[in-house]
Amino acid sequence: MSDLARFSVSVERPLFERLERLVRESDYRNRSEFIRDLVRDRLVEQEWQTEREALGILSLLYDHHARGLSERLTHAQHHFSGQVLATTHVHLDARLCAEMIMLRGPGRAIRALADRLRRERGVLHAGLVAGTTGRALR
Numbered sequence: 547m548s549d550l551a552r553f554s555v556s557v558e559r560p561l562f563e564r565l566e567r568l569v570r571e572s573d574y575r576n577r578s579e580f581i582r583d584l585v586r587d588r589l590v591e592q593e594w595q596t597e598r599e600a601l602g603i604l605s606l607l608y609d610h611h612a613r614g615l616s617e618r619l620t621h622a623q624h625h626f627s628g629q630v631l632a633t634t635h636v637h638l639d640a641r642l643c644a645e646m647i648m649l650r651g652p653g654r655a656i657r658a659l660a661d662r663l664r665r666e667r668g669v670l671h672a673g674l675v676a677g678t679t680g681r682a683l684r
């Protein structure tokens with residue numbers, strides 16, 4: 547971070563106080579770091595609206611006793627193998643499995659695959675983290 551730009555921002559006093567509280571409560575060392583992360587989040591959000599390649603992490607919780615579910619989930623991941631970078635599977639207990647699937651592709655395509663997997667009967671929870679390959683931040 548050798549090339550820093552400094553700027554001042556005007557906001558209403560109550561909003562400024564909310565910002566200060568957010569910074570304190572989220573354990574950021576200072577306001578600048580907090581605002582940098584806000585801007586990065588916004589850039590990644592924007593990247594997901596385009597056709598540019600993004601990175602997604604899908605977490606699935608499912609009941610592997612649900613008939614044919616493991617096969618259907620595997621089948622879908624093979625079908626979208628261009629987007630699936632890696633999958634980690636954990637047997638949580640006798641019945642439940644957790645899977646973390648790292649995906650790479652346009653945000654729209656990642657969401658489509660995530661929605662397809664989430665809709666399978668026996669999937670109890672699905673959460674998608676919208677990440678970035680880093681290009682949005684350069």
Ligand code: NI
Pocket residue numbers: 610635636637638642643644
């Ligand atoms: Ni399992």
